[in-house]
Amino acid sequence: MAARKQATATRAAPAGSPKLLVLSGPNLDRLGRREPEIYGSTTLAEIHERLAAEAKARGARVECRQSNHEGTLIDWIGSAEDEGFSAILFNPGAFTHTSYALYDAVKGCRLPTIELHLSNPDAREPFRRRSRIAPACLGRIAGFGAASYSLALDAALRHLEGSGSGASNRKARGRTTSP
Ligand code: DQA
Numbered sequence: 001m002a003a004r005k006q007a008t009a010t011r012a013a014p015a016g017s018p019k020l021l022v023l024s025g026p027n028l029d030r031l032g033r034r035e036p037e038i039y040g041s042t043t044l045a046e047i048h049e050r051l052a053a054e055a056k057a058r059g060a061r062v063e064c065r066q067s068n069h070e071g072t073l074i075d076w077i078g079s080a081e082d083e084g085f086s087a088i089l090f091n092p093g094a095f096t097h098t099s100y101a102l103y104d105a106v107k108g109c110r111l112p113t114i115e116l117h118l119s120n121p122d123a124r125e126p127f128r129r130r131s132r133i134a135p136a137c138l139g140r141i142a143g144f145g146a147a148s149y150s151l152a153l154d155a156a157l158r159h160l161e162g163s164g165s166g167a168s169n170r171k172a173r174g175r176t177t178s179p
Contacts, residue, residue: 018086018160020153021111022051022064025073025093029066031118039118042146051149058157062089070095070102077105077113087156088113089149096121096131106136112159116152117142 024044027034032043048064055062063085067073073095080088088111095102096115106113113136120143121128134140138159141152 017059017061018157019061019063019084020055020087020089020156021076021080021083021085022048022062022089022149022153023073023076024064024066024091025070025095026068028091028093029068040145047146047149050146051153054150054153055157058153060153060157062153070099074101074105077102077109081110085111086160087111089116089152089156090114090133090137091116091118091149092133096133097127099132103132103136106133112138112156114138114152114156115140115142116148118145118148119143 028044031039031047032041044066048062051062051064065076067076073092077088077090088106088109090106090113092099092102092115096117115131115133115137117140121131123143131140139155141148141155144151
């Protein structure tokens with residue numbers, strides 16, 4: 001069995017509050033030491049702590065996990081609905097640009113998923129300009145450093161509250177303006 005690396009941060013919140021799964025892919029366990037000029041000096045553990053506090057303040061919960069292994073991420077995405085999660089925040093790392101298997105996993109998971117990145121991949125090397133995952137996602141947040149995780153949490157909660165700009169809301173707006 002493939003080795004797993006996992007950083008977890010959970011906070012208690014009232015029963016019935018939305019529970020969001022926060023996934024980070026390969027090399028993100030090295031945040032803080034990995035190319036800080038691109039990714040900043042905040043560690044993933046610090047991001048998870050902050051996110052847990054922000055979720056709690058909004059009456060929600062997060063469970064944060066990290067893996068360097070594509071199959072582990074696929075397993076987590078595939079079981080997210082059965083585990084009671086309402087949405088997924090996903091930084092797929094370099095798998096963003098290569099993984100049809102993760103695209104399939106997100107497409108089939110039946111949960112709104114937000115792709116997020118610390119850096120802005122569109123402003124970097126050409127290979128980063130293509131996301132294999134994006135077409136399966138509700139939306140994407142990129143380029144705001146560690147704050148991208150907080151912005152993605154806000155976007156997911158707004159979507160779940162029905163006040164965001166997600167696909168279901170776009171559809172609803174479209175219906176009211178269509179002939
Ligand atoms: C990243 C961007 C990816 O292109 C890169 O491979 C990463 C990190 C980001 O958060 O900016 O590992 O997902």
